[in-house]
Amino acid sequence: MTDVTEILTEAPSGFEERSAEQLRDHAALALTRARERSTALTDAVDDEDLVRQHSKLMSPLVWDLAHIGSQEELWLVRDVGGREPLRPDIDDLYDAFQHPRADRPSLPLLGPAEARQYVGEVRAKAFEVLEKAPLSGRRLTEAAFAFGMITQHEQQHDETMLATHQLRRGEPVLHAPAAPGRRTGSLPEEVLVPGGPFLMGTSVEPWALDNERPAHEVDVPAFFIDTTPVTNGQYFEFLDAGGYDQRRWWSDAGWEYRTAHDITAPRFWRREPGGWWRTRFGVHEPVPADQPVVHVSFYEAEAYARWAGKRLPTEAEWEKAARWDPATGQSRRYPWGNEDPKPEHANLGQVHLSPAAAGAYPAGASALGVHQLIGDVWEWTSSDFAGYPGFAAFPYREYSEVFFGPEYKVLRGGSFGTDAAAIRGTFRNWDYPIRRQIFSGFRCARDAEGV
Numbered sequence: 001m002t003d004v005t006e007i008l009t010e011a012p013s014g015f016e017e018r019s020a021e022q023l024r025d026h027a028a029l030a031l032t033r034a035r036e037r038s039t040a041l042t043d044a045v046d047d048e049d050l051v052r053q054h055s056k057l058m059s060p061l062v063w064d065l066a067h068i069g070s071q072e073e074l075w076l077v078r079d080v081g082g083r084e085p086l087r088p089d090i091d092d093l094y095d096a097f098q099h100p101r102a103d104r105p106s107l108p109l110l111g112p113a114e115a116r117q118y119v120g121e122v123r124a125k126a127f128e129v130l131e132k133a134p135l136s137g138r139r140l141t142e143a144a145f146a147f148g149m150i151t152q153h154e155q156q157h158d159e160t161m162l163a164t165h166q167l168r169r170g171e172p173v174l175h176a177p178a179a180p181g182r183r184t185g186s187l188p189e190e191v192l193v194p195g196g197p198f199l200m201g202t203s204v205e206p207w208a209l210d211n212e213r214p215a216h217e218v219d220v221p222a223f224f225i226d227t228t229p230v231t232n233g234q235y236f237e238f239l240d241a242g243g244y245d246q247r248r249w250w251s252d253a254g255w256e257y258r259t260a261h262d263i264t265a266p267r268f269w270r271r272e273p274g275g276w277w278r279t280r281f282g283v284h285e286p287v288p289a290d291q292p293v294v295h296v297s298f299y300e301a302e303a304y305a306r307w308a309g310k311r312l313p314t315e316a317e318w319e320k321a322a323r324w325d326p327a328t329g330q331s332r333r334y335p336w337g338n339e340d341p342k343p344e345h346a347n348l349g350q351v352h353l354s355p356a357a358a359g360a361y362p363a364g365a366s367a368l369g370v371h372q373l374i375g376d377v378w379e380w381t382s383s384d385f386a387g388y389p390g391f392a393a394f395p396y397r398e399y400s401e402v403f404f405g406p407e408y409k410v411l412r413g414g415s416f417g418t419d420a421a422a423i424r425g426t427f428r429n430w431d432y433p434i435r436r437q438i439f440s441g442f443r444c445a446r447d448a449e450g451v
Helices: 020-043 047-051 061-080 101-106 112-132 142-167 232-240 252-260 298-307 315-323
Strands: 190-193 196-200 216-220 223-226 269-272 275-280 283-286 378-385 405-412 429-431 445-447
Touching (some): 020 061, 047 112, 112 142, 190 315, 216 315, 232 298, 298 378, 315 405
Antiparallel strands (some): 190 223, 196 216, 223 445, 269 275, 405 429
């Protein structure tokens, strides 16, 4: 009998077959798509809104815009291209580690017009570099990694800016078609994930970031996981049962946070005659029962899971449910397979401005039949953020390593505000367990004793 550990493999990325020119075209398209989104998010409001801080949790939109340009200049223009600095005088202003978000409005930031001019000049230089840079010989440039890293950085800030828009007061300025409804028949409440080893992380995905590496074998006992993320309708039941008022469902830290801040429902929700309503990008509307719950903290997710007689999945459980194909022993790039995300697979890229209904993307289900693991809502896991065995910081410690530790919980899967260029089955997000302004939801798991 063949030992399953001998056939565990990782799906190829597809980059191996691309020529240098194809890589350049791919990188240029990815950079362009990211800039189009940044432009749309900042052009949607006037200059007064761009420089205003809509929440102390967030930077002014104009800071995010110039920061995007600053990072692009540092890595693509100066490092990869070896070009002279355009604006060395602003390096410190846009160093995220030097200035907390709450303090950024008091800095001498570039104004809207100057910021737009700066990022445009940087992009022109970056494209010049892309045309000539060898895409081999350095780890930073192999398979156009630096350009992929900067694309992902910009898309991550675009999602941050989208979260700022959600915190903004005033008339709606962002518009998108409604997210799709359910496209499946009845689904089982949960799916059994058999016990055994699988390959977690990646060593072959060219644009994977340092905390996703290296691929390593993890043995996961059998468990059940929810087929879809927890929906608003399911969360209504927790609220109606007095879940926020009963200490027994909450951890010590969670209860302290809930009571200190008088949290009684997901952020942006309000109880009105006839039911629950929410504010979504300036639109006041009834909370749709069939969509995944969003804007909940880790502590709220943890309390719901305990009330439901379950728990949050570990990060390894989440990834096994998403990537492992029992028929081949291979870890897929995405739940549905190895091809890049398409619109039928997942709710990504700000195409819609809310999660889609549970069961809306049957084509995106995993090999085991777990739905909507990519897109819709970031999913809290029970795991602290830490490096994998053999982790090596690259290309700088501040991307991942400085955040390792029990202060941060891992989120997986991306949201409706995450771009396809910035998500995959191995991608890891992390945040403080109190965070609610992010597009965060969850699904539950439970042990499968004796299976």
